[in-house]
Each structure stands twice: as structure tokens, then as C-alpha cells.
Amino acid sequence: xxxxxxxxxxxxxxxxxxxxxxxxxxxxxxxxxxxxxxxxxxxxxxxxxxxxxxxxxxxxxxxxxxxxxxxxxxxxxxxxxxxxxxxxxxxxxxxxxxxxxxxxxxxxxxxxxxxxxxxxxxxxxxxxxxxxxxxxxxxxxxxxxxxxxxxxxxxxxxxxxxxxxxxxxxxxxxxxxxxxxxxxxxxxxxxxxxxxxxxxxxxxxxxxxxxxxxxxxxxxxxxxxxxxxxxxxxxxxxxxxxxxxxxxxxxxxxxxxxxxxxxxxxxxxxxxxxxxxxxxxxxxxxxxxxxxxxxxxxxxxxxxxxxxxxxxxxxxxxxxxxxxxxxxxxxxxxxxxxxxxxxxxxxxxxxxxxxxxxxxxxxxxxxxxxxxxxxxxxx
Numbered sequence: 001x002x003x004x005x006x007x008x009x010x011x012x013x014x015x016x017x018x019x020x021x022x023x024x025x026x027x028x029x030x031x032x033x034x035x036x037x038x039x040x041x042x043x044x045x046x047x048x049x050x051x052x053x054x055x056x057x058x059x060x061x062x063x064x065x066x067x068x069x070x071x072x073x074x075x076x077x078x079x080x081x082x083x084x085x086x087x088x089x090x091x092x093x094x095x096x097x098x099x100x101x102x103x104x105x106x107x108x109x110x111x112x113x114x115x116x117x118x119x120x121x122x123x124x125x126x127x128x129x130x131x132x133x134x135x136x137x138x139x140x141x142x143x144x145x146x147x148x149x150x151x152x153x154x155x156x157x158x159x160x161x162x163x164x165x166x167x168x169x170x171x172x173x174x175x176x177x178x179x180x181x182x183x184x185x186x187x188x189x190x191x192x193x194x195x196x197x198x199x200x201x202x203x204x205x206x207x208x209x210x211x212x213x214x215x216x217x218x219x220x221x222x223x224x225x226x227x228x229x230x231x232x233x234x235x236x237x238x239x240x241x242x243x244x245x246x247x248x249x250x251x252x253x254x255x256x257x258x259x260x261x262x263x264x265x266x267x268x269x270x271x272x273x274x275x276x277x278x279x280x281x282x283x284x285x286x287x288x289x290x291x292x293x294x295x296x297x298x299x300x301x302x303x304x305x306x307x308x309x310x311x312x313x314x315x316x317x318x319x320x321x322x323x324x325x326x327x328x329x330x331x332x333x334x335x336x337x338x339x340x341x342x343x344x345x346x347x348x349x350x351x352x353x354x355x356x357x358x359x360x361x362x363x364x365x366x367x368x369x370x371x372x373x374x375x376x377x378x379x
Contacts (some may be wrong), residue, residue, distance in 0.1 A: 001350070002274055003371040004321040005063065006279045008290030008306060009056060009235070012344020014182075017335075024287070024300035024334065025345050032311035033326060033347055046341055048330055051373040056237055056288075056337040059114050059329035062364050064281070065224045065243060065372065067246040072259055074213035078240030080145055082249075085135060087147060087215050092155060095211040096136070096144040097162050098123065100203045101170045110162035110292070112142040114174050114203045126194050127207070133183040139236050140257065141182025146187075153180040159210035164338050170206055177209060184209065220246035221279075225326025225372045229279035232270050234261065238283045248273065259286035259302040263309040270314070274322070279372065282310075288332045294335035325367055 015021040052068055053057040057075040070142040072078065076093040080086065087093055098112035098120055112120050124138035135147040148154075157177045165173055179187050188207070213273070222228050224245075230240030234255040242249035250269050254262035266282055273280045284306055290299035311326070325349070331342035348359045348370055360372055 001321055001323050003279045004274065005284060005325045005371060007281055007283045008303065009283065009285045010291050010330060012331035012342055013291060013334045014333040024296050024303060028300040028303035030304060030307035032307045032315055035315060036324060036347050036349040039353060039356055040347065041358040043346045044343040045346045045361055045363060046343045047364045048137025048341050050341065054330035054341050056329050060238060060241055063367060064221060065368055066218060071216050072213055073217040074211040075237045076145060076211050077216055078244055079236040081243045082236040082239035089215055090150050091147060092150045092212050092214050094209045096146050097208045097343065097345065098142040098163050098205060099208040100205050103202050105169050105171055106167050107162065107165050107170050110211050112205065114201060115198060117141060119198060123195065127191055129199040131187050135185050139308050143236065148183055149351045150214065151181050154184060155212050161210060162208050174208065209368060220243045222246065227278045227372065230277045231281050232266055232273055233283035235285040236282060257285045258289045259298055261286055263305060267310050268311055282291035291332035291334040292337050294334055294337055299334055315351060318351055321350060323371060324349050324351060325371060328369065
């Protein structure tokens with residue numbers, strides 16, 4: 001039997017005061033998910049539990065059968081793999097956000113708030129060829145990577161993630177990294193000068209490097225789980241996870257990593273992958289992005305869109321039984337804008353079953369067993 005996990009990033013949430021304690025999931029209209037709950041079950045589970053950091057890197061690897069001993073320390077290297085790039089053992093890679101600070105120097109956005117997508121592309125073009133010591137790689141929107149010679153002093157710096165540092169002084173957040181190497185110090189000074197021309201409405205734009213990582217080897221998915229698989233996604237870190245695990249990661253032409261993504265394209269590509277592989281993961285990132293922006297209404301609307309444009313057509317057109325899990329990787333709070341260790345909804349079901357077939361899910365291990373256990377693999 002073919003297994004499909006529909007991973008809705010940051011699906012769980014805190015109760016929303018304006019909704020009398022409802023969450024975006026409970027608020028959203030999702031008859032397709034309700035069909036699956038009726039045929040299977042709904043649980044509340046923490047994927048990260050209390051032993052790993054609540055983030056996409058750790059939680060998605062966990063759901064794909066990777067033990068935490070294999071987890072990379074940071075995700076930048078996997079995001080680089082998503083660009084079909086690699087680094088040698090003598091290099092390293094960092095994430096690099098376009099952020100904005102107010103006139104007092106406090107961080108007010110982690111995603112270039114106030115800049116258009118075109119302006120962020122133009123900005124990236126100016127920075128790309130600026131430094132001979134640091135290779136600047138633009139991903140999309142506010143997301144970028146830096147590749148530079150390996151420096152143990154840079155690797156030891158634990159710069160706070162920008163999306164969890166709202167309201168804090170940017171100079172203090174970046175001070176340790178700035179002093180960790182001459183190349184980083186020069187890069188920050190020169191990019192600050194370039195970005196001044198984009199400042200407006202009391203917003204000052206900066207580049208915010210963080211999360212340095214090195215080349216990391218991970219055991220392939222097929223060796224870990226005894227089956228081949230595909231990962232349908234547009235978010236860089238998730239594509240990088242798929243490439244690191246030697247899974248098929250098909251190209252998507254019209255999808256984004258936010259709530260404006262083309263869900264119907266993901267449906268079509270997922271259908272094609274289900275015909276080729278016994279395991280497929282399809283990832284949606286817009287819920288996480290909306291929660292980071294405190295946009296709980298946008299998050300609920302996107303959950304409803306996934307149900308209407310992906311889950312219901314998938315169930316209506318399925319020609320054979322599917323073992324399905326719908327869950328998040330971690331909780332993303334629309335109240336605080338941060339990832340948490342809280343429990344999120346997990347739906348499990350087998351389609352085209354003549355009777356309800358509830359499956360008890362108490363931990364991420366039960367999800368992995370449900371999707372990939374040997375005894376059920378052939379039906």
C-alpha cells in the first residue's frame with residue numbers, strides 16, 4: 001500500500017483570544033480532513049517532544065525515519081543542496097535574512113517588511129558580486145545564503161534566529177558574529193552601506209547572517225526505511241532534506257513557500273509521484289509563514305485551501321488505497337510568532353477501507369510505523 005504524509009508546516013497553534021480559544025485548525029473549514037478523521041482518527045502529538053529543537057529540520061527528519069544522532073546542527077547546508085550546490089570540508093554556509101530595524105535599532109521584521117519582492121531581488125543583485133571572500137546566494141524573497149571558508153570561530157557563534165528576536169537590538173544580536181572574523185566584519189559593513197538606499201518610512205534594512213553549518217552526510221531514505229520515496233515541496237530546507245536523503249525532489253514551476261502557492265500544481269505532482277513510489281511526502285509551508293506574521297486568519301484560510309484544492313480532489317480521484325497522515329512538524333504560534341514544543345493535530349486514515357480503521361498515535365514513532373512498517377507495506 002502506498003503511503004502519503006501531507007505535512008502542513010506549523011499546523012498546530014496556540015488558542016487565539018479573538019476566536020474565544022479556537023486555533024486556526026479548529027476554525028478552518030476542512031470537510032476533506034473531516035472525512036479522513038471519520039475513517040481513521042485524530043490525535044494531538046508533539047513531534048519534537050522534549051529532546052529536539054522545534055523546527056522543520058529536526059521534526060521533518062524525525063518523520064522520515066532519521067534518528068536525532070544524524071541531525072545536522074543547522075539547516076543552511078541543506079538549503080544549499082536544494083540549489084544543487086555543495087561545499088567542501090574546508091567551507092561552510094550560513095543563512096542570511098533581509099531584516100528591518102526601527103530608528104532605535106530594534107528588530108521589527110525578519111523578512112524585509114516594507115520591501116517588494118523586486119526590491120529584494122535588486123538588493124541581492126547588488127550584494128552578489130560584492131565580496132571576494134563570501135559567496136552570496138539569493139534564494140527567494142528575504143532568504144539568502146552565504147558560503148565562505150570554514151572558520152571555527154564563526155561556527156561557534158550561536159546568533160539568535162531573527163524570527164524569534166523581534167524587538168531586540170540588532171547590533172547586540174549580531175555583535176558576536178561581527179567580531180568572529182574579519183571577512184564577516186567587512187561583509188556586514190559593506191552591505192549596511194549598500195542597503196541604506198532602500199531605507200524608508202523609518203525602516204532600516206540589514207543583512208542578518210545566522211545558523212552556520214558545514215557539509216553533513218545523512219543515511220539515504222531507502223536504506224533507513226527499506227523503500228524509495230519522493231518529497232514534493234518548494235521550501236529550500238525541505239528540498240534540501242529530500243536531496244540529502246537521496247529522495248526524488250521534483251521541480252515545481254508555480255509554487256511558492258507561502259500562502260500564495262499553487263496548490264493544484266502540488267496536487268498534480270503528488271499524483272505523479274504516488275504512481276512511482278511507495279512513499280510520498282507533500283509539504284505546505286504557508287501556515288508556518290502566516291503564523292510567524294501573527295496572521296492567524298491567513299493561516300486558517302490556507303488550511304481551508306489545502307483541504308479544498310488538495311485533499312478533497314485527492315480523495316475523490318484516488319484509484320487505490322492510500323495510507324495517509326496529515327500533520328505539522330512543530331507548532332507555530334500565531335500569538336507569539338515562534339515555534340513551540342506543543343502538541344498539534346495528527347490525522348491518520350486508510351482510504352477506500354470499507355470500515356473505519358482507527359490507529360492510535362501517541363508519538364512520532366507511531367506515525368513512522370503507520371507509514372512505513374514492514375507488515376503493512378504491501379496492503
